Amino acid sequence: MPADLSLITQHSGIQPELAIAAIPEDEREWVEQAPNVWFRPLFLNTVTGGWCNMLRVRRSGVLSRHIHPGAVFGYVVKGTWRYLEHDWIASEGKFVYEPPGEIHTLVVEANGPSDEMITFFNVSGAMVYVDEQGRQTGYEDVFTKIEMCRAHYIKAGLGADFVSSFIR
Numbered sequence: 001m002p003a004d005l006s007l008i009t010q011h012s013g014i015q016p017e018l019a020i021a022a023i024p025e026d027e028r029e030w031v032e033q034a035p036n037v038w039f040r041p042l043f044l045n046t047v048t049g050g051w052c053n054m055l056r057v058r059r060s061g062v063l064s065r066h067i068h069p070g071a072v073f074g075y076v077v078k079g080t081w082r083y084l085e086h087d088w089i090a091s092e093g094k095f096v097y098e099p100p101g102e103i104h105t106l107v108v109e110a111n112g113p114s115d116e117m118i119t120f121f122n123v124s125g126a127m128v129y130v131d132e133q134g135r136q137t138g139y140e141d142v143f144t145k146i147e148m149c150r151a152h153y154i155k156a157g158l159g160a161d162f163v164s165s166f167i168r
Contacts, residue, residue, distance in 0.1 A: 015168040018043065022054055022120065023077075028156035030056060031149050037063060041149055041166045042120075044142050050124045051142050057081070057108045057117045065105040065131065070124030072098035079117030081108045090119070103130060 022042060024030070030038035036059035043052040050070070054077070057063065062084075074096035082089045084105040090096050096119075098104065108117050129138035149163040 018166070018168065020165075023118065028153075028158055031152040033148070034063070035059070039145075041145065041163065044146055044149075044163070044167045046142055046146075046167060048124070049126070049142050050122070051145055052120070052122045053145075055117075055119050055121055058110065058115070060108055060110045063106040063108060064129055065103065066127050066129050067103045068098060068100060068123065068125060068127055070100050070126075072096075072124065073122040074098070075120045077118040077120060079108070079110070079115060079119075081106060081117050081119065083107070100124075103134060 020042065022040070024040060030040050032038050036057060038056045040054040040056070041051065042054065045051060057079075074090070076090045076092050076094045076096070078092055080089050080091045084107055085103070110116065126139060126141040128136055129140075131137050146163055146167065149166070150160050153162040154160050
C-alpha cells in the first residue's frame, strides 16, 4: 500500500485485512462450545453484529434447535450434517443457505469416534436457541462469541488479547 494510503488507514480506525489459516495448526485456537463441539473464529464484526467461523463436531447427535434473524451461509469442509426439518444432507463441498426466521435443528451423524464435521459459517446477526415450542432457551451474538473466545484463550494460555486478531 502506498505510504499516503497507509496513513489514512492507520488514522481512520479502519482495521487491516485479515488472511489466516481457517483450520489452525494449534488446537488451542478451537473454542469449546459444548462437549465435542468447537468453533474457530475467523472474523468477528462488531459493527454489523455478524461473524464467520469454522464449526467442528466430533460426535453424533442433535446439536441445537435455533433461529437466526439474519441470513446464514455455510460451506461444508469435511463430514456431513443435516437439519431435522429438511430432507437434504449437507456433505463435503456443499454450500448451504439458511433464510432468516427459519427454525432448524442441526444434527450430526458421525460413524465413528474419529469422524468429524467441519463447516464454515457466515452468520448475519444473532443465533437464538429455542425449544420444541419455539420458546427462547439461549442466545449468541458477536459479543457473546467474543467473550466466549476471550475466556477460552485465557484458559488455553493464549491470552485475552488473542481474540482481538479476529475483531473488525
